Amino acid sequence: MPLDFDPIDEAAENWRSAGWAAVDAMSAATSITRAHQILSGRIDAALAPLGLNFSRFEVLALLSFTKEGELPLGKVGDRLQVHPASVTNTVNRLEADGFVVRKPHPTDRRTTLAALTTHGRRRVETAAAALAEIEFGVAGLSADGRRSVDAAILELRSAAGDFE
Amino acid sequence: MPLDFDPIDEAAENWRSAGWAAVDAMSAATSITRAHQILSGRIDAALAPLGLNFSRFEVLALLSFTKEGELPLGKVGDRLQVHPASVTNTVNRLEADGFVVRKPHPTDRRTTLAALTTHGRRRVETAAAALAEIEFGVAGLSADGRRSVDAAILELRSAAGDFE
DNA sequence: TCCGAATACTTTGACGTCCAAGTATTTGTG
DNA sequence: CACAAATACTTGGACGTCAAAGTATTCGGA
Numbered sequence: 050m051p052l053d054f055d056p057i058d059e060a061a062e063n064w065r066s067a068g069w070a071a072v073d074a075m076s077a078a079t080s081i082t083r084a085h086q087i088l089s090g091r092i093d094a095a096l097a098p099l100g101l102n103f104s105r106f107e108v109l110a111l112l113s114f115t116k117e118g119e120l121p122l123g124k125v126g127d128r129l130q131v132h133p134a135s136v137t138n139t140v141n142r143l144e145a146d147g148f149v150v151r152k153p154h155p156t157d158r159r160t161t162l163a164a165l166t167t168h169g170r171r172r173v174e175t176a177a178a179a180l181a182e183i184e185f186g187v188a189g190l191s192a193d194g195r196r197s198v199d200a201a202i203l204e205l206r207s208a209a210g211d212f213e
Numbered sequence: 214m215p216l217d218f219d220p221i222d223e224a225a226e227n228w229r230s231a232g233w234a235a236v237d238a239m240s241a242a243t244s245i246t247r248a249h250q251i252l253s254g255r256i257d258a259a260l261a262p263l264g265l266n267f268s269r270f271e272v273l274a275l276l277s278f279t280k281e282g283e284l285p286l287g288k289v290g291d292r293l294q295v296h297p298a299s300v301t302n303t304v305n306r307l308e309a310d311g312f313v314v315r316k317p318h319p320t321d322r323r324t325t326l327a328a329l330t331t332h333g334r335r336r337v338e339t340a341a342a343a344l345a346e347i348e349f350g351v352a353g354l355s356a357d358g359r360r361s362v363d364a365a366i367l368e369l370r371s372a373a374g375d376f377e
Numbered sequence: 378t379c380c381g382a383a384t385a386c387t388t389t390g391a392c393g394t395c396c397a398a399g400t401a402t403t404t405g406t407g
Numbered sequence: 408c409a410c411a412a413a414t415a416c417t418t419g420g421a422c423g424t425c426a427a428a429g430t431a432t433t434c435g436g437a
Contacts, residue, residue, distance in 0.1 A: 189372025208353025
């Protein structure tokens with residue numbers, strides 16, 4: 050049951066009326082938050098039948114891009130920009146489902162590798178196809194829209210010190 | 214410790230190399246996810262000293278825009294597009310902190326109203342100023358960027374049936 | 378009027394994320 | 408070579424979100 054008005058637009062009007070500052074910033078932030086909600090709902094729904102969620106999928110995809118199909122847990126966290134505790138948790142689930150196994154690092158005994166299993170490699174292919182099928186939840190966003198979102202957010206991420 | 218490359222761009226390259234489909238969609242979805250992470254981190258940090266997080270703030274703001282400063286919990290959920298259980302939880306916290314009180318609906322005994330207290334009204338003003346101060350986390354995003362994000366996401370939300 | 382369906386909220390439980398603290402191992406420096 | 412500091416991961420606790428089930432109340436059609 051959709052509302053018969055745009056709640057974000059409505060909120061912006063209210064902010065303006067209340068004399069609150071930074072209305073455009075508020076609107077952009079709320080839009081991004083809501084977009085994330087929509088995407089993550091769609092993506093998780095597409096992945097659920099495969100026993101995955103987006104985090105778990107991202108880990109499998111990342112591993113599948115490496116030569117050996119394995120990576121230290123710390124590297125996984127760095128690349129995906131998630132907390133070490135989340136990596137532990139995610140890999141626990143993937144391991145319980147047989148998609149990855151933990152292996153000791155050959156030279157550094159502090160380090161643990163997550164290594165893709167055959168099962169995991171098959172599953173990530175299936176999942177990638179399923180996500181492509183639903184266009185990663187961004188169906189409804191034009192090619193121009195996708196490019197401009199990418200470009201704008203690149204500014205934001207760069208300013209936030211995400212890289213370089 | 215930022216990476217010395219853009220992890221999203223890196224991911225897009227990997228996807229292309231692996232021959233996976235919908236690379237532009239993947240990139241847009243990942244950008245939005247990461248942007249949300251950045252914003253919510255900044256916003257929650259700004260609100261934490263006030264005993265709020267973004268959800269709690271949104272509820273207070275919404276109430277402050279009404280004539281009487283009160284609204285049925287169900288309406289709150291509709292406007293903010295969050296699950297009823299989350300509304301219950303959020304209002305519990307706000308009530309425990311004295312920012313709102315629950316009141317019975319005058320005519321429908323199924324319904325509960327959340328009503329702003331004086332304390333809550335003062336706090337939401339302070340919080341709004343604090344958020345304006347950090348530009349809702351979107352500092353680093355140009356005016357053009359904000360507009361194009363808004364416009365693009367409006368497409369997405371509209372297609373997702375968010376309203377009208 | 379009666380009663381099944383709808384509505385409104387709460388409760389419980391499964392997850393997921395982060396922080397802070399704890400353990401193990403390696404690094405770097407005097 | 409020793410040992411404090413840094414690194415790598417795990418654990419436990421606080422929170423937040425959602426789905427499903429439960430309770431109370433109101434609505435609407437026979």
